[in-house]
Amino acid sequence: MQIPVESPSSVVAYITGFRHMLDIAPRICPICGGILKGHGHRCRWVVSLEGVFWVPIQRMICKACRKTFSLLPRMLFAFYSCTRKLAGKIKSLWAGGAGKMAAVRHTLAAAGSSLLTPLSTLYRWAKHTD
Ligand SMILES: [Zn+2]
Structure with a gap:
């Protein structure tokens, strides 16, 4: 499941600031209300006006129900590689x-x-x- 999060509209700015992603990550599970914690990240290709980038996507896991979530930056679509x-x-x-x-x-x-x-x-x- 994906949770949309605010992001810069620039891919480069997003990648540069990615190390701060956990500081702004939602901490409440949308399924059960449990506590979310960081669960590593995955990467996906993103095509943008700035070029093509291998972009990290933060993953979270619920301590209670063990569901995992991806934090989808708003500049991206869930199912298309373009910004x-x-x-x-x-x-x-x-x-x-x-x-x-x-x-x-x-x-x-x-x-x-x-x-x-x-x-x-x-x-x-x-x-x-x-
Ligand atoms: Zn949960």
Whole structure:
């Protein structure tokens, strides 16, 4: 289960501040009300306007019911590897007349983002991320 937590909108800022994540982590289990404690972290790939990063995600475990939780930074989606900012940029370029998704990818690449993402993925992000 994922618990959304506040985060900077920048991936780099999030990674830089990750060592403080336990200081701001929720401590009450949303299932049973027990106490949550740190339970290591896992990493996932994140595609952003700043580049592609291997991003740590803090895990928590409930001392009472033993359920584990991931603290999902708000800049990320639960099930898409793009940041909210990147999805918004793709949507705005696409809806704003950039036309075909290949043109959107070209625009992003020209702006310095090394976006090698397949067009089918960009369509998915543009259509299904909110
Ligand atoms: Zn619990």
